[in-house]
Amino acid sequence: MRVSGLLPLLALFGNSLAFPTGVSSDIESRQLGLGSSTRNDLNQGKCGSVVVIFARGTTELGNVGSVAGPPFFQALAKKVPDLVVQGVDYAASIGGIIQLGDTAGTAKMAELVKKAASQCPDAAIVMSGYSQGAMLVHKAANQLGDVSSKVTASVTFGDPFQRQKVAGVQNQKVFCAAGDGVCAGTFIITPAHLTYGSNAQAAADFVVQATGCYEDRVRNNWWERSLSYSRLGGIIHGRSKEEAEAAVSKEELTWLTFTSSYAPVVEVLRAASEEQAP
Numbered sequence: 001m002r003v004s005g006l007l008p009l010l011a012l013f014g015n016s017l018a019f020p021t022g023v024s025s026d027i028e029s030r031q032l033g034l035g036s037s038t039r040n041d042l043n044q045g046k047c048g049s050v051v052v053i054f055a056r057g058t059t060e061l062g063n064v065g066s067v068a069g070p071p072f073f074q075a076l077a078k079k080v081p082d083l084v085v086q087g088v089d090y091a092a093s094i095g096g097i098i099q100l101g102d103t104a105g106t107a108k109m110a111e112l113v114k115k116a117a118s119q120c121p122d123a124a125i126v127m128s129g130y131s132q133g134a135m136l137v138h139k140a141a142n143q144l145g146d147v148s149s150k151v152t153a154s155v156t157f158g159d160p161f162q163r164q165k166v167a168g169v170q171n172q173k174v175f176c177a178a179g180d181g182v183c184a185g186t187f188i189i190t191p192a193h194l195t196y197g198s199n200a201q202a203a204a205d206f207v208v209q210a211t212g213c214y215e216d217r218v219r220n221n222w223w224e225r226s227l228s229y230s231r232l233g234g235i236i237h238g239r240s241k242e243e244a245e246a247a248v249s250k251e252e253l254t255w256l257t258f259t260s261s262y263a264p265v266v267e268v269l270r271a272a273s274e275e276q277a278p
Contacts, residue, residue, distance in 0.1 A: 037070055038062035039085040042112065047120035048082035050211055053112045055088040055105065055133030057158070058097060063087025068130035068157040071200035079208050084120070086112055092132060097187065101135030109140035117150040124152040124211040127166065128203075130196060131182055134159035141167040153210040155203050157196040158182050171210035175199040 040063070042051060052073065056065030064070060064087040077083045090096070090105025109127070116125050129137040134156035141148060148168025156162070157175045162183055166172050177195050181188035 037064055037066060039064050039069075039073070039087045041084040042086035042116055042119065045119075046084050047123055048080070048084040049123060050076070050080045050082075050126060050207065051084045051086065051116045051120055051123045052076070052126045052128055052207075053086050053088065053109060053116060055090065055109055055129035055136040056092055057129075057131030057133055058092050058094060060092060060130075063089045065092075065130060065133075067194055068196040068199075069128075071197035072128070072155070072157075072203045075200040075204035076207055079204055084123070086116070088112060088129075088133070088136065090136070096132055097135075101132060101139045106136050106139040106143065109136045110143040113140065113144060113151065114147050117147050125150055126153045126155060126207055126211075127151055127169065128155040128157075129159075130157040131160075131193070135161055138164055138166055141169060144168060153207055155206065157199065157203075158193050160185060160187070171206075173203065173206045173210075175203065 039054070041048075042053075054064050054069050054073075056063060056069060057067060060066060064073070064085065069085075069087070073083065073085050088105055088109045090102050090108055092102070092105070096102030096105060109129075113125060113127060116123065127137045127141065129135070137154055137156055137159075138161045141151070141154070144151070144167075151169050153171035153173070154166040154169045155173045155175075156166075158180055159174050159176060160182055162174045162176050175196055176183035177192040179190055179192035181190045182193050
């Protein structure tokens with residue numbers, strides 16, 4: 001990407017952001033980062049079948065923003081109940097665009113991917129980002145070395161580097177809306193650049209496919225992933241339904257009830273515990 005391509009961006013921000021008629025409120029929401037959010041699952045010590053490391057777009061607040069990240073996570077969590085999401089804490093400033101992706105943020109993203117590979121060795125790692133965050137995905141991948149083999153997939157939204165591959169990642173998906181100036185390399189924010197929440201389901205479907213059929217993974221890894229029936233029975237034996245549910249972690253109940261084949265077992269155990277309760 002030529003530096004000359006940044007001139008429209010500098011002109012854009014140097015003239016107080018002239019918005020097209022009818023879309024000013026949406027653009028202003030993007031620039032002010034309204035509705036943004038933060039996810040720190042990995043830093044809180046959590047692991048899951050899928051770990052998403054996400055970098056937000058320029059000026060978005062929190063560490064995952066609001067335009068593309070949260071809708072994507074919500075759609076994916078419906079398919080992957082133990083989903084872990086970690087946002088990249090970086091400036092997400094206009095200065096980062098001039099660097100063609102914030103340098104410090106790039107290093108932080110690479111560090112988080114390495115942390116995920118070490119902390120959650122059995123997880124499928126997904127690198128994802130929106131706008132400037134997509135730039136970080138490309139640049140961070142170049143800093144992973146051998147750890148890149150641990151990255152199962154990449155998903156980028158509004159990607160200025162859409163024509164470039166993410167180094168070392170086999171499964172890659174880019175969402176670039178028609179009319180998105182950022183994807184076209186002009187860095188002019190058009191209404192199309194704010195539409196990536198509509199790609200949330202498609203992005204989630206891609207990740208599920210890239211990481212393998214999730215339902216099959218649950219069945220194949222049942223004994224490794226959850227408590228055995230006998231141990232669960234021992235935990236809830238003699239307790240009321242409420243006590244039994246309190247004694248078993250939410251994660252374990254999620255695994256037990258994920259498919260219809262396991263749900264009846266949970267109900268039988270719960271019923272048995274109620275019969276044993278005084």
